[in-house]
Amino acid sequence: MKKxxxxxxxxxxxxxxxxxxxxxxxxxxxxxxxxxxxxxxxLDANKVRLYDEDGYRTGIKTSDRSNLGGGAFVGFQANxxxxxxxxxxxxxxxxxxxxxxxxxxxxxxxGNSKITAxxxxxxxxxSYPLSFxxxxxxxxxxxxxxxxxxxxxxxxxxxxxxxxEGGTKTDVSPVAAxxxxxxxxxxxTTRLEYQxxxxxxxxxxxxxxxxxxxxxxxxxxxxxxxAPPPVEVKTQENRYVLNEDVLxxxxxxxxxxxxxxALDNLLTTLVKINPTQxxxxxxxxxxxxxxxxxxxxxxxxxxxxxxxxxxxxxxxADLISARGMGKAQPVTxxxxxxxxxxxxxxxxxxxxxxxxxxxxxxxxxVRVNQTTH
Numbered sequence: 001m002k003k004x005x006x007x008x009x010x011x012x013x014x015x016x017x018x019x020x021x022x023x024x025x026x027x028x029x030x031x032x033x034x035x036x037x038x039x040x041x042x043l044d045a046n047k048v049r050l051y052d053e054d055g056y057r058t059g060i061k062t063s064d065r066s067n068l069g070g071g072a073f074v075g076f077q078a079n080x081x082x083x084x085x086x087x088x089x090x091x092x093x094x095x096x097x098x099x100x101x102x103x104x105x106x107x108x109x110x111g112n113s114k115i116t117a118x119x120x121x122x123x124x125x126x127s128y129p130l131s132f133x134x135x136x137x138x139x140x141x142x143x144x145x146x147x148x149x150x151x152x153x154x155x156x157x158x159x160x161x162x163x164x165e166g167g168t169k170t171d172v173s174p175v176a177a178x179x180x181x182x183x184x185x186x187x188x189t190t191r192l193e194y195q196x197x198x199x200x201x202x203x204x205x206x207x208x209x210x211x212x213x214x215x216x217x218x219x220x221x222x223x224x225x226x227a228p229p230p231v232e233v234k235t236q237e238n239r240y241v242l243n244e245d246v247l248x249x250x251x252x253x254x255x256x257x258x259x260x261x262a263l264d265n266l267l268t269t270l271v272k273i274n275p276t277q278x279x280x281x282x283x284x285x286x287x288x289x290x291x292x293x294x295x296x297x298x299x300x301x302x303x304x305x306x307x308x309x310x311x312x313x314x315x316x317a318d319l320i321s322a323r324g325m326g327k328a329q330p331v332t333x334x335x336x337x338x339x340x341x342x343x344x345x346x347x348x349x350x351x352x353x354x355x356x357x358x359x360x361x362x363x364x365x366v367r368v369n370q371t372t373h
Contacts, residue, residue, distance in 0.1 A: 024083075024127075029221045030075045034193065036214030038069025038092035040115065042207075065094035069212045075125070077220075083125040085142065091117040091197065091210045112155045117200050117210060121146035121175050136184075142177040142195075150202045171201035191216045238359075240266060244286075244302060244352040253301035255309060263309055270315070270358065279359040280320040282307045287348035288327045300324030306354055327351070 073087030093116040123144030130137045153166035179193030197210040247259030255263075270280075284303035286295040303322035311317050336347035 024077045024080045025220070026077065026079050028077045030077065030083075030189075030218045031073070031221070032075070032189075032191075032216050032218035033070070033072045034191070034214040034216030035068075035070040036193075036212055038067060038090075038210060038212045040065040040092070040094035040117075040208040040210055042209050065096070065208075067092045070214060075218070081127050083127070085121075085123050085125055087121045087123070089119050089121065089146070089195070089197075089212065091119060091148075091200070091212065093117070094208060113152060114155075115150060115152045115200075115202060115208065117148055117150045117208075119146040119148040119173070119175075119197065119200075123175060123177070127181065136182055138181040140179055140181055142175075142179075142193075144175055146173050146175040146197055147171075148173050148197065148200045150200050150207075152202050167202075169202045173200055174198050187220055189218045189220070191218065238357070240269070240356045240358070242266070242306075242354045242356070243349065244284075244354055245349055247306065247354060248302055251298070253298060253305050255305055260309065263306065264313070266356065267310070267313055267315075279357075280310075280315065281357040282310075282320065282322040283355045283357065284322070284324040285329055285351060285353045285355065286327050287332075287345075287351040288330060289345065289348065290327075292326060296324055296326035298324075299326050302354060306356070 069090055069092045071087055071089035073085050075083050075085040077083045093114060095112065095114050121144055123142040125140055125142045127138040127140040129135070130139055148171055150169045150171075151166070155165075175195065175197045177193050177195040179191050182190050184190060193212075193214050193216065195212045195214070197212075199207055200210060201207050242259075242262055246262055247255055249256060282303045284299035284301075284306075286299045288295075290298075300323065303324050307320055307322040310320060330348075330351040331353075332348055332351050336344055339347050
């Protein structure tokens with residue numbers, strides 16, 4: 001024996017929503033700027049005198065390698081923990097003194113040199129909330145690459161091994177940063193950050209690293225405090241009409257085999273409709289032949305017969321109801337008025353019907369489980 005069970009899982013729509021103070025809203029953009037102190041490292045790595053390609057003994061002595069730095073950036077927040085940033089940084093400049101002498105010379109000459117650097121970076125930013133301190137504080141790390149533009153100039157007696165007075169070099173350097181984000185509100189965030197750029201390439205003898213300590217501020221576009229548009233809940237109503245002559249014998253309320261087959265076919269359709277709670281109504285109608293009380297009772301009996309059959313097939317009893325309308329709502333109008341006997345009975349067949357109303361809204365799941373016993 002094969003039994004078909006119709007399981008209807010109902011989702012109740014929420015009419016109110018609470019605003020969540022999320023760390024960062026997904027798929028939003030932000031802009032920002034930063035200002036701080038920049039320092040060039042490893043300029044004095046060549047304090048020990050070396051011989052260059054032309055046989056000159058050279059050396060570097062740093063005199064001023066720290067000054068103002070800063071930049072601006074735009075970011076895309078992919079999720080609360082991951083963002084991507086495109087930024088511009090002014091990395092500052094460094095001044096240093098270079099010395100040189102020929103192999104055979106006892107005297108040493110010197111000249112002043114200067115390097116300035118800037119760059120455009122693309123980095124990924126991973127954040128982690130420090131909720132044990134406050135919900136508004138995150139620690140983050142950034143990493144990626146920076147296209148650096150370095151300029152240098154040599155003054156005085158000294159020229160480098162290629163006898164150039166200056167030049168510009170564009171190259172790619174790795175960049176990494178570590179910082180703290182503090183949310184002032186949904187729109188503004190401050191950040192304290194240390195950024196490190198490794199090996200800013202130049203054609204000069206000095207190719208430094210750079211460290212930048214900065215304080216920044218960001219403004220988030222499309223703030224999460226903007227209320228989302230209201231959700232429109234639509235109710236879909238479906239009406240199915242089954243002729244009572246198919247379901248029942250004349251003046252009877254017991255389902256015929258033909259009627260059971262018709263209702264089994266309807267069950268397959270109901271699976272696709274997704275009815276909601278208390279949304280299935282079975283309505284019985286009769287023709288005008290007979291008294292009002294007789295037709296009212298017959299319509300109710302037939303409606304309840306259909307309802308009981310659907311419940312037996314798996315429709316939850318609390319989702320379905322039945323009522324009879326008797327002969328109060330005919331659909332034939334006056335077209336049968338001139339007929340009598342069998343002709344009148346045949347003409348009034350559309351009035352003898354069972355209507356099943358199904359209203360569908362906010363459904364999560366409707367499925368059919370078939371078990372064989």
